[in-house]
Amino acid sequence: MSNKPKFVYVTYVASTPEKVFEALTDGDMSVHYWHGSRIVSDWKIGSSFLLKLERGDKEIIGTVAEYDPPRRLVYTFHPQFGGTDKEPPSRVAFEIEPQKDQVKLTMVHDGFEAGSQVFEAISRGWPLILSSLKSFLETGKVFRPDWYDEEKKVQP
């Protein structure tokens, strides 16, 4: 077994593949479940991917590697803050499979070096973001993570 870190998260969403795919790629929808962060891309293969974090003008950049609605989406992932820009870009792949009245959403984030700081951060982040996406699609409600109010206070 390789010791390169890989993060896998699976969730089931009572929705359609089209809606889940839209939520993963639409800027306006991302703002809701990503706690104010916005996804920006034209989703052409090779185009840039940008996640503008709501917390203090921080950015994650990347490149669209696969775009196959409503089944599969892959982009590279390269945070540009706090020294993480020194790490090589990693890779995020979403797989969407229809079930009876559910959608199985599988996210695999890999391509990290051993000891990656980004890996530590995304292992905490994805369960919250993908729980939030599920709630947003099922209930229309968004939730506020525990760090949200604290971070707000320190914004200029």
Added chain:
Amino acid sequence: MTEFNPKTVYVTYIASTPEKVWEALTSSEFTKKYFWDRTIELEPKLGGSFALRLPDGTVNVQGKVIAWDPPRKFAVTWGVKWPAEFAKLPECHVTYEIAPAGDTVRLIMTESHSWEVPEAILSGGRMGWPAVLSGLKSLLETGKAPAIKMEPPKDMIEAIKNLKL
């Protein structure tokens, strides 16, 4: 003492209260809806008995309560009794930790093992837990029990057949 190491961890955030999440984990009224019709039997104390039972009465999982701290931490020893070929596997530990997180609740499920478990055997839990806990989340947030269909974990069954313990 035998050491148990975490092998599978699943984290989810639920728009609910710690008390509700605790109830969903420990009462049959809820488990029947999100844990493929299983009822839970519990002696609500440290050292108490624990079982998950199929609708026809068959014991699916049996164990003991090893942490009981409502509404924060609940852990059991987890011995699979059905299907029969699973019964030769050593017991694992399943721990649920519940904590408030902003206006939500963070639930962490940890499956820990005392031996070098082959990946193929871990695959059963890695398929099952996301379905069980996605169902629990939907049930608490929307009131609706999801119908997540699962195939039998083929790799796991095959690995158990070939396992020499």
